[in-house]
Amino acid sequence: MAPTDRFVSENTFYVRYAETDAMGIVHHSVYVVYFEEARSHYSRVQGASYADFERSGYWLTVAEVYARFGVPTRYGQRITARCWLGEFKSRGLTFMYEIVDAETGQVCVTGYSRHVCINHEGRVCKIPESWAQIMRKGIPGAQDDT
Amino acid sequence: MAPTDRFVSENTFYVRYAETDAMGIVHHSVYVVYFEEARSHYSRVQGASYADFERSGYWLTVAEVYARFGVPTRYGQRITARCWLGEFKSRGLTFMYEIVDAETGQVCVTGYSRHVCINHEGRVCKIPESWAQIMRKGIPGAQDDT
Amino acid sequence: MAPTDRFVSENTFYVRYAETDAMGIVHHSVYVVYFEEARSHYSRVQGASYADFERSGYWLTVAEVYARFGVPTRYGQRITARCWLGEFKSRGLTFMYEIVDAETGQVCVTGYSRHVCINHEGRVCKIPESWAQIMRKGIPGAQDDT
Amino acid sequence: MAPTDRFVSENTFYVRYAETDAMGIVHHSVYVVYFEEARSHYSRVQGASYADFERSGYWLTVAEVYARFGVPTRYGQRITARCWLGEFKSRGLTFMYEIVDAETGQVCVTGYSRHVCINHEGRVCKIPESWAQIMRKGIPGAQDDT
Numbered sequence: 001m002a003p004t005d006r007f008v009s010e011n012t013f014y015v016r017y018a019e020t021d022a023m024g025i026v027h028h029s030v031y032v033v034y035f036e037e038a039r040s041h042y043s044r045v046q047g048a049s050y051a052d053f054e055r056s057g058y059w060l061t062v063a064e065v066y067a068r069f070g071v072p073t074r075y076g077q078r079i080t081a082r083c084w085l086g087e088f089k090s091r092g093l094t095f096m097y098e099i100v101d102a103e104t105g106q107v108c109v110t111g112y113s114r115h116v117c118i119n120h121e122g123r124v125c126k127i128p129e130s131w132a133q134i135m136r137k138g139i140p141g142a143q144d145d146t
Numbered sequence: 147m148a149p150t151d152r153f154v155s156e157n158t159f160y161v162r163y164a165e166t167d168a169m170g171i172v173h174h175s176v177y178v179v180y181f182e183e184a185r186s187h188y189s190r191v192q193g194a195s196y197a198d199f200e201r202s203g204y205w206l207t208v209a210e211v212y213a214r215f216g217v218p219t220r221y222g223q224r225i226t227a228r229c230w231l232g233e234f235k236s237r238g239l240t241f242m243y244e245i246v247d248a249e250t251g252q253v254c255v256t257g258y259s260r261h262v263c264i265n266h267e268g269r270v271c272k273i274p275e276s277w278a279q280i281m282r283k284g285i286p287g288a289q290d291d292t
Numbered sequence: 293m294a295p296t297d298r299f300v301s302e303n304t305f306y307v308r309y310a311e312t313d314a315m316g317i318v319h320h321s322v323y324v325v326y327f328e329e330a331r332s333h334y335s336r337v338q339g340a341s342y343a344d345f346e347r348s349g350y351w352l353t354v355a356e357v358y359a360r361f362g363v364p365t366r367y368g369q370r371i372t373a374r375c376w377l378g379e380f381k382s383r384g385l386t387f388m389y390e391i392v393d394a395e396t397g398q399v400c401v402t403g404y405s406r407h408v409c410i411n412h413e414g415r416v417c418k419i420p421e422s423w424a425q426i427m428r429k430g431i432p433g434a435q436d437d438t
Numbered sequence: 439m440a441p442t443d444r445f446v447s448e449n450t451f452y453v454r455y456a457e458t459d460a461m462g463i464v465h466h467s468v469y470v471v472y473f474e475e476a477r478s479h480y481s482r483v484q485g486a487s488y489a490d491f492e493r494s495g496y497w498l499t500v501a502e503v504y505a506r507f508g509v510p511t512r513y514g515q516r517i518t519a520r521c522w523l524g525e526f527k528s529r530g531l532t533f534m535y536e537i538v539d540a541e542t543g544q545v546c547v548t549g550y551s552r553h554v555c556i557n558h559e560g561r562v563c564k565i566p567e568s569w570a571q572i573m574r575k576g577i578p579g580a581q582d583d584t
Contacts, residue, residue: 017186040222064361210506212503
């Protein structure tokens, strides 16, 4: 369940036909894309743009992703992607996700992704302070492990 | 350019990271998915649901698709997908598309798709009247060629 | 590392351009698709066809998927997807994966997926014996927990 | 039908599950990806690598794509993607495609894509001679319109 002690972003959209598979449901790989768009949205509503972050010379690479599939979703269904910060460290962070039916609130899929900050030379580095500040807003009491 | 003598639907959304390719722009195959979501949206705002149409025993199969790529779009960009009916016949129809930058209105990609109505046995058939009525609303003066 | 006490399937293919993203590397969600194709290949070389399995009234739904991203892969690279059985139970199984560079053998991505057998009514059920026999071949000493 | 007066490349592969949609068939947008992989293969078997072409400072951008869908294809089916040069000009070229069932040879989908050569500054330019020579091999009698 989405936590109550930190910021949880929500974006709601329709399942696209191309996202379904021959089982008549959303293909499981698509939720990894929903997760990604959920964290794009998270940054956006926190006042940061991941596109700007990239342009400033950094990437948050994906180190791990996990998804647990409970209830299938289908074409035309309105779903809400919830996203919040799990862990925030100086060189990386974890995003948590919940994909829920937008009408009923039923939780369909959950998951997380772990990210590491690298620069465009591919070296692991500290998340730049301007971006770290914005991320820390979402997880009150978060301290850097610097 | 989108026509002025008929209904043009518009839905606006953000480009997802997964939709980009190594050129740093939206992969050309993705616009075919945007077109599809544009026509889903078209039906939705006209008061019809393509999901219901399918459940009632029919499909609008895609017979042809064409896209012309003018200006690239990028991750995080807000784009508007415009959709309108080109041609409406008793057994098929054509949708037209324009993908534009949501801020500037610049037209980036245009295209069309031609569809044929089939039933779940795979036979070409007339578009059911309830659905045809809704579609005809979008193209005043449209006459069936029945 | 791929185990030596059981069957490990390998299929080798080229990274497609559409699978890359704006970082210039294969998008992380694509490995979930590579995993899936790896287990399709696993069944195929063991003499079973997942398509036939489906047609016989069953599905192996995906309950969980996990991926760990070590080394990026790029357009045009030849990669080998390795797949083996982790766990085999009467109603479900786990597949393990390794995506390696086909030339150097360097391990790039690893992961697993857990599956549950359901029938087309959506009920959890035992994996049909004909299919279970084929799967058990790949994991010597495997015993059903029936 | 594939022509007999020029080189036609063929690559054969299995339809992936993720490529299907809720109609139980390969989603129409996926053929645009098959086309792309077919032209990657075309270059490869002609002794050129599109990845090298990119690294040398150029791109063959996609200006237009068209597909005509005749017969659906399904998960697990082996299909062959045929590709040949339609037109070859100093600054662009056209690839033609046929997607056929690998067992029966039945033509399922046909299409073409038009490409323009640009450099990494985004300017339209002549296709570099080393690459043009390789492409011209595939279309005997081709003359540059220089």
